[in-house]
Amino acid sequence: MAQRHMTTIVSLTLLALVLLAWEILPPALEVPRFIIPTLSDCLVEFQRMWAFEGLWAHIVSTALYTVLGFAIGSLLGAVLGYLLGMSAFWEKVLSPYILALQIAPKVAFAPLFIMWFGYNSIPKLLVTVLIVFFPVLVNVLQAMRTVDRDLINLARAYNLSRFGIFWKIEMPSTVPNLMAGLRIASTLAVIGVTVGELVGGNTGLGFLISYGGGQANAAMVFNAIILLTVIGFVLYSALVRIEERVLHYLPKAHG
Amino acid sequence: MALEFRSVSKRFPTNAGEELTAVQDVNFRVEEGEFVSAVGPSGCGKSTILSMTAGLYQPTEGEVLVSDEPVTGPNTHVGFMLQKDLLLPWRNIISNIEFGLESRGVGKDARRERAMKELKHCHLEGFDQQYPYQLSGGMRQRAALARTLAIDPEIILLDEPFSALDAQTKLLLQNSFAKTIAEAGKTTLLITHDLAEAVLMSDRILVLSERPGTVIADIKVDLPHRDEPIKRRTLPEVADYAAQLFKLLKLEEKAA
Numbered sequence: 293m294a295q296r297h298m299t300t301i302v303s304l305t306l307l308a309l310v311l312l313a314w315e316i317l318p319p320a321l322e323v324p325r326f327i328i329p330t331l332s333d334c335l336v337e338f339q340r341m342w343a344f345e346g347l348w349a350h351i352v353s354t355a356l357y358t359v360l361g362f363a364i365g366s367l368l369g370a371v372l373g374y375l376l377g378m379s380a381f382w383e384k385v386l387s388p389y390i391l392a393l394q395i396a397p398k399v400a401f402a403p404l405f406i407m408w409f410g411y412n413s414i415p416k417l418l419v420t421v422l423i424v425f426f427p428v429l430v431n432v433l434q435a436m437r438t439v440d441r442d443l444i445n446l447a448r449a450y451n452l453s454r455f456g457i458f459w460k461i462e463m464p465s466t467v468p469n470l471m472a473g474l475r476i477a478s479t480l481a482v483i484g485v486t487v488g489e490l491v492g493g494n495t496g497l498g499f500l501i502s503y504g505g506g507q508a509n510a511a512m513v514f515n516a517i518i519l520l521t522v523i524g525f526v527l528y529s530a531l532v533r534i535e536e537r538v539l540h541y542l543p544k545a546h547g
Numbered sequence: 548m549a550l551e552f553r554s555v556s557k558r559f560p561t562n563a564g565e566e567l568t569a570v571q572d573v574n575f576r577v578e579e580g581e582f583v584s585a586v587g588p589s590g591c592g593k594s595t596i597l598s599m600t601a602g603l604y605q606p607t608e609g610e611v612l613v614s615d616e617p618v619t620g621p622n623t624h625v626g627f628m629l630q631k632d633l634l635l636p637w638r639n640i641i642s643n644i645e646f647g648l649e650s651r652g653v654g655k656d657a658r659r660e661r662a663m664k665e666l667k668h669c670h671l672e673g674f675d676q677q678y679p680y681q682l683s684g685g686m687r688q689r690a691a692l693a694r695t696l697a698i699d700p701e702i703i704l705l706d707e708p709f710s711a712l713d714a715q716t717k718l719l720l721q722n723s724f725a726k727t728i729a730e731a732g733k734t735t736l737l738i739t740h741d742l743a744e745a746v747l748m749s750d751r752i753l754v755l756s757e758r759p760g761t762v763i764a765d766i767k768v769d770l771p772h773r774d775e776p777i778k779r780r781t782l783p784e785v786a787d788y789a790a791q792l793f794k795l796l797k798l799e800e801k802a803a
Contacts, residue, residue, distance in 0.1 A: 446633050449601045449621045450647045450698070460646075464637045541637045543680040 329511035334518075337511035345500070345512075354485055354496040355523050357413065361420025362481035362527065366474055368421065369428030376429075377436025377466075378458065394430065398423040399487040406492040416488020416496070423484040424477040431473030435466035468542070471535040478531050482524035497523075548614045548624060548701035548734055550577040550600060555609035556759075557595050569595040571759035572609070577702075577734055577751075582725075582773060584737040584745035586792060587755030593738040595760075597704050600736065601627050613702060623651065626700030630707045632687040634679040640690050641666065641675035647698040665693040668727055685716040692724060696731060703728065705737040709744065721748060721776045729774035742796075746788040747776035754795045764795050 315331040341347040376383040405415035489498025497516040504512030555573045570592035602621045644662040669689040754764040772779040
């Protein structure tokens with residue numbers, strides 16, 4: 293317990309020092325505020341954005357599309373992962389293409405999607421879905437390949453149907469990997485939405501980054517980046533909480 | 548219910564495109580209520596024999612019979628246990644014990660009742676709500692036995708269930724398994740490489756040759772206390788039987 297207090301105290305002290313340096317150093321080194329705005333500049337700009345730029349609507353929009361893209365992308369990734377995991381044939385047939393798509397930089401598809409679907413919310417949703425899809429797919433597929441054969445034989449000896457084996461053995465066996473995939477995907481979802489908003493559209497924090505950049509308003513860009521980080525952090529933390537609940541049966545490293 | 552192997556051979560295709568004969572012309576019969584062990588060098592096809600009895604795959608030649616009926620697939624008469632406990636880590640102990648009953652149309656309340664009864668048989672009272680990681684290796688194996696007994700199989704197959712345990716736990720567990728199985732009157736086939744274990748627990752011992760495995764000796768263990776290996780252990784004849792097995796497996800020559 294004392295150990296935990298200690299880490300919290302050191303961690304917060306470090307944060308305070310960084311914030312202090314951020315406030316004091318740029319003016320001391322005569323860095324102009326359109327290059328590096330200070331903490332107070334950012335806070336002032338935050339108030340202005342809140343009052344005059346409709347910041348709340350931008351935050352809500354970005355958060356919404358992050359969660360939506362994450363949900364759709366992970367659902368598709370998980371479903372395809374399980375389907376391919378049950379068919380060695382189709383896995384072999386499709387695996388080179390999956391690998392190629394996994395390596396391809398997904399964010400580069402954003403301009404293409406705008407050409408196809410126009411300046412609306414579909415392109416950013418698609419980029420997010422695409423970027424989230426692969427880590428979930430790959431993690432589930434990997435887990436399906438490594439399910440304990442003896443457990444499956446046990447289930448077969450107990451006369452479980454193919455679906456029963458999936459539902460009672462394979463599915464629960466793969467949950468730890470699925471959760472790991474979802475955690476990776478949650479951090480990528482924010483990137484997907486941001487890129488989508490940067491490239492096209494007039495809403496969201498990604499849009500505020502390109503808008504602020506165009507006006508040499510570095511404080512606005514700083515604020516948008518911080519808010520994007522917060523959104524990603526909240527999503528990630530929520531997943532960690534869910535994971536702790538779901539995987540309660542795994543022995544914990546720290547009692 | 549009796550178990551019988553009639554001229555059973557099993558060949559597997561290898562990656563090199565050749566065939567590997569795991570077992571060759573295996574013949575034996577385990578009578579109802581009998582406890583028979585199979586010992587042999589590693590890779591002699593002991594586990595192949597077990598898998599064919601469980602109906603996980605079919606012999607290439609010959610027949611496996613349970614109660615004089617050929618085994619054609621996984622069936623309700625046979626329950627098996629491996630060295631690994633194969634408990635599902637995401638289920639607590641009681642629902643692990645219920646696992647085998649779920650695909651047999653047993654109602655929820657009846658399942659819980661049966662599982663609770665086996666939990667008691669296997670001396671795990673009070674652990675029903677625990678998860679497998681919270682139990683010791685010996686207790687997990689007892690839970691696996693409870694799961695096997697819950698489906699009320701006529702034949703129990705044990706594939707080295709004690710080999711991962713420390714010496715003391717092993718003795719205690721052998722004793723409690725022997726007692727539980729004798730009380731339930733189950734026909735049992737134990738696969739093991741522990742010669743002493745075979746002598747302590749069985750009515751008969753089948754000695755298998757190196758691959759391709761075949762039965763080279765069938766020894767009747769004429770000693771009392773089959774249901775209490777800890778008592779049987781103290782009999783002087785135990786060493787003679789072990790020596791006989793030692794000789795049959797040509798362990799001395801191999802050591803030289």
